[in-house]
Amino acid sequence: VQLVESGGGLVQPGGSLRLSCSASGFTFSRYYMSWVRQAPGKGLEWVSEINSGGGSTNYPDSVKGRFTVSRDNAKNTLYLQMNSLKPEDTALYYCAASQGSWGQGTQVTVSS
Secondary structure (H helix, E strand, C coil): CEEEEECCEEECCCCCEEEEEEEECCCHHHCCEEEEEECCCCCEEEEEEECCCCCCEECCCCCCCCEEEEEECCCCEEEEEECCCCHHHCEEEEEEECCCCECCCEEEEECC
16 A cells, blocks of 8 residues: 655645655545645644545545645545745645555645
8 A cells, every 4th residue: 555645846836736645556446535735733624524535525624725635546646736835835745545544644744
């Protein structure tokens, strides 16, 4: 089982990034998927969830209206479109599957 995130980087406040998470070694389409982040010196924060078919999503208030999670089950890939980024969005972003697997994370830094 492997989850590999990509797409992180340095972006200015107000900018956008699209994260990707490529899955392998399990039946991706069967599982809910989530994005979770960890800011420097802080605990884990859940930032999005999508059901197995992609038709239902959930977000905390901190990112609602700015972040959009999606998935392509044909490509075994999860996405997170992040718009209107703020400095407080700076964190290591992980994708996680509901069967317990996690990726290694991709760093997002929002700074001018």
